[in-house]
Structure formats: structure tokens, C-alpha cells
Amino acid sequence: MSKIYNFGAGPAKLPEEVYEIIRNELTNFENSGISLLETSHRTSTYMNLNVEVQNVVRRLLDVPANYKILFLAGGGLGQFAAVPLNLISRTGTADYVVTGAWSAKAAKEAKKYGKVNMVLPATDRYVDIPDQSTWNLDPNASYVHICTNETIHGVEFDFIPDTKGVPLVADMSSNFMSKKVDVSKFGVIYGGAQKNIGTSGVALVIVREDLLNQALPICPSLLDWTANFKMDSILNTPPMFAIYIMGRVLQWIERQGGLDAMAELATKKASLIYNIVEESNGFYYAPVAKNVRSKMNIPFRIGSEGNAALEKEFLKGAEALGLIQLKGHRDVGGIRASTHNAVTLEEVETLAKYMKDFYKTHSK
Template sequence: MSNIHNFGAGPAKLPSEVFDELEEELVNFNGTGISLMETSHRSATYIKLNAEIQDVVRRLLNVPQNYKILFLQGGGQGQFAGVPLNLMSRTGTADYVITGIWSVIAAREARKYGNVRFATPQQDSYVNIPDLSTWDLDPNASYVHICDNETIDGVEYDFIPNTNGVPLVADMCSNIMSKKFDITKFGAVYGCAQKNIGTAGVTMVIVREDLLNQAMPACPSVFDWTLTAKNNSILNTPPMQAIEVMGRVLKWIERNGKLEKMEELAVKKSSMIYDYIDQSNGFYYAPVEKRFRSKMNIPFRVGPPKGDVDLENQFIEDAEKQGLIQLRGHSLVGGIRVSVYNSVTVEDVEVLLRFMKEFFKQHAK
């Protein structure tokens, strides 16, 4: 519906062009006469599609040949286990940089498989990235794990940390394909599709080849990066429809200015919202320090001094009446959250801002 403006944190809005393409292909994929959902994952048709999507990923992120691109299931949380199951055996210990709720959950999961150290000082709230000088990194760690964008807390890295030769692993579930970055600075990155690159069901892992062949004996085959790489992500039946959607979205990104344009728009859209929040004299309050404000997920409170639950509920109710949906903050933190992923347009943001200004006029004292 054209009057709906979807700011959901995930599953998130998809480009309208992708829906048009999927509608055409749904019951007759690539001229085969059947749906991709009915097609064998061992067929030439799917094997070709699988290779094409990997090629798009390589082009967009400039991925060297010594990195493998894997398509797995289990979402980002699956990789909270997949990372230690594949990498922890190197030394039995890993460093986790805690910058928000998702990095806490990732560390908690990893503790099932080895010794996990918190590499950063404990924080009462997550409003920044602790200065690199305060990090306590173990040179013997199997890897250092970061969450590049905290979807719940709205904290995003503006730098790639130097881990002094220890492999850097990044959860990029909510900001992969929203900006250019140097993949060679990482040992592995992973991202679930239902934010910027598709729909739920597939998770992409990009891993340097020298980090393969180290999975724990107890690692389930479906989470084993080495087995997945050897089988070209067709170890078992993959979520082919979700992978097709991901491919469509990635090709849409490539046609529409690539990552340079996605980053430019991300800065523009997020700045429009943050600038108005900062001009609202505290009626709207964004807690994250300006340098580390996420360009993907914008959490804020409504009503002084730092949020009025009744007023926030009114905000959400009134917004939904105007087609502005999925604005409620995560249940763990409350408030409002605006997600401005690649598919969210500048026009969507403009409609939201008009609503925010009118709500301010009606309720600010």
C-alpha cells in the first residue's frame, strides 16, 4: 500500500521493484515453468543462481578470492553459536566487545563453547563505543567479536578496530550493504537478511579461508563453515526463496548506485531525523552520543525529561493512523525506534518528520 511507511527493524521494508520481479517469477522462475520453491537445489538452475548471488556480493563489497561467501540458516543468533563453534578451538578463548544488548547476547551464547572475556569496561547504559585505549585485548584470543551496529541500542562503529593480528569478527546483521568497508580488515563478518538485504531465512557469512578447517568436533554440520564452503552452500536444501530475494535486493542495490549511494542516503535519512530530535528542546530525546549514532536504527524517547510512556503510546497510536508503522522500540528498552534501512526512502522519512513536528505542536508544553 502506497500510504504505508514501514520503519520496522526487521523483517524490514523491501524495495517495490523487488516485489514486481518476484511476482513475475513466482510461478515461473527463469522460464523453467515452475516456481523456484519447487526446483531442486541440485539443479543447474539453482546452482547458477547461487553463483550469481555470490558474484554480486563480491562486486559490491570487493571481496577477494581468499574469502568464502556462505549462505546459511539460523539467523544472526545462529551465528552467535556458529562463530565460536568454528573459531574458538584455535586457543579456547575469545574477546567480546560489549556495546549493546546484541553483543551481550552473542557473548552469552559463546560462553557455552569456551572462555569468553569482556574486552571493554562494564557500562550502565550503551550510548557509545568505548575508546580503543580502554580495550583489554588478549593476544592469545581466537578472535575478537564486535557488533558493528547495535539494532536495539542504536550504537554504530565509525571505525574498524585494530586487533593486532587477532582475527576480527563482526556481527553486521543490521548494517551490512549499507556502506563500504574494507573486508580484508576482518577474519569474518555475518549478517541476517531481513534488515538490508532481503527476507528472513538466510544468513550470509564471509570468512577468510585460513580460518576454515578449525570447527569443534561437536559443531553441527549445518553450522560448519568448512563443510558449507566445500559444498558451495548446498550442503543440504538451502532456503532458496529467501536466497533469491536476497539476490534481487543485492542487484537492486547494484543498479541504484551501489554501496556509495546507500551510504549517502543512510547519512541523509538519519541526519534528517537526528537533526529534528536535537532541535526539539528535549521533547524528543536520543541518548546515543552523536559520534556513534546509528545510521540504520534510531531509538529515541518522547516527552521530557527522558520519555513518557503514555505519550509514547499515543505517538505510536497516532502514527499508525497515518500509515507510519513498526515504530515501537524493542521490548527490552521501550521508547520509539525508527529503522531507515536501504529500502526506506527519503520520502518515507519526510512523512515521518511532518508527523513528528505536528505531534510536537500538539503535546509539547
């Protein structure tokens, strides 16, 4: 079979080295004689893995001691409900900074549990992040929620907002572990694993300990951060295999040089694509403002209005070369290249060459 170049937004590509590790450990995990897939979550074998994965998260992000690390079922979408259920009780209201489809979904979910203040004016065109001086923040909010990288629209925060002491909550699903962040500036960081750090089925949550013990009475135990912390993320049978894969991916990141190396690689990969767009004399068009263009998810069109026929031809030609999952999200159309951590520079160079060749053929 010819090589496949997977630019899917998620579940995204996993490192090939990790596949080899999984293959070797699949039927005999940690010399137990059986697979992790059939191992009890109460055994020392799994409990040791649970601690091991927490430790690698703490090392990579320099997580301060007063933050707790949780592995929860339900992915990022489950945390859209968990955030208000665990935090909104203090004042009954929360601020949501909506910069794309996923932060909009998070705000919609939060409205079920309290009052949501929309920090930015409503729009259906997410191409920028307004200057913070224009934000309508509520000093009475229980927390301020942002999505640091919008997978669909390709908008990525290049700064940490100043929330004037109100806890900052960040959905980092799409750019988790792609660069260093100052965890101490956040009250909560969370994200589904299936973009940069593993496969679907588990959410990684990092929560400051003073934000525990605030859950609404209606909060299900499965989403209650305090209940899960007290049981060390083994409140029930956790998504063990997804947690295991996340751990092996995070260890791979460490071996590659950690988050500084991931950030350097992300910049190189994204620059390859954006430079071609900028140098194409308008043939390719990236709608997002340059200062907030995502390094993980790169949406672009052929022509500023999107030439549907040419885009269809582009995608067909790409698939013929093994360049797959480049079709833009159904909500926005066009083309999207996701260049998460496991996507290699060589793979992005192959896409860049195809983009150049397609431009030469069709720009006349």
C-alpha cells in the first residue's frame, strides 16, 4: 500500500513509533501476561500506569503542585457540561469568549446550568480575536471560558487573557502539548485527547485545587472533578486504553525534546502552508487574521469566495497521492490541513509540493 499522509483534524495521526510500542505491548502489558484491554482498573499494574501518565503531564507542562490532574470519560464535549457543573455555583454566572464553533457549543451547554455572559458580539464569521480592551467581561463571573484553538475555523489565541482575578478556564483540545503554557495563569485547562496527545475517549483535565468542592448538587459523579480527584481518576472503570495511549504519546513527546521541540516543529509546518497561500497571488486564500492563525488547523480556500469546482478537484488529486482528510469542516467548507504533533515535517512538505503543483497547473 502506498504511503498515506493523514491531515485529519481528529482523531488525528498518532506517532508511528507509538504504534510500534502499542503493537508490542498489546497482548502482554508490563509482563502481566495479559492485555491492558482485559486488566482490572483496580490492579497495581493499572494504578502504576495511572500515576505514570499523571507524572509525564506534570513534567511536560511544569504543572504546579497545587493543580490536580484528572483523566475523565466523555472527551472535550463532556467537559462543556462539567465546567459549569463544577464552577458556576459561586455566582451563578460565567463569561464565555466565543471565537469559533467549539467555544460557541461550550457556551450553549453552559446555559443549561446558569447565566452565560457573551463577552464578544455575536457573529457567524470567526476570523479574528478582538482586542481584549473591547471585551465585555463581568467581574461577578464565576469563571471566564476560552477555546485556545478553534479546530474548525483555525483561530488560535496568541496571548493569555487578563481576567482580573476571575478563574480562566481553557479548552485546549486542539493545541494541548503543542507548546509550553504557564499553567499558573489558568484555573482549569482541559481537552479531548484525540488531536495532539492520543485517541478519542478521554479528556485530560488540570484543575487548581481551590476550585474543587464547588460542584452543583445536580452534577453527576462521573463529571464531578472533586469526586474523581478523591478516587485518583478511578471512580469507576476509566477509559484505560485511551489513557494508556495518551501516556505513550506524551512519553514520545518527551523523547522528541519536549514542548519546545513541538512548538518549533509546529511553526515550521504551519509556515510552509501559510507561505504558499501568501505567495499564490490570491489563488489560495486563508480567511483568518495573520496574528491568530492556528498552527494546528489551517483552513484555506481556492479563491477568496471559494471555487467549489477547483476545491473538489484539489481534494480528489490530493487523495490520489495519499493526502487524506483535507476536506474542510462541513460548517465552513473549503480545505483544512491539520498539522498536529505527530504529522511530520516531511509529510507537510509533500502537501506543500502538491499545493505548488496545483497552483502552477490551475492559476493560468
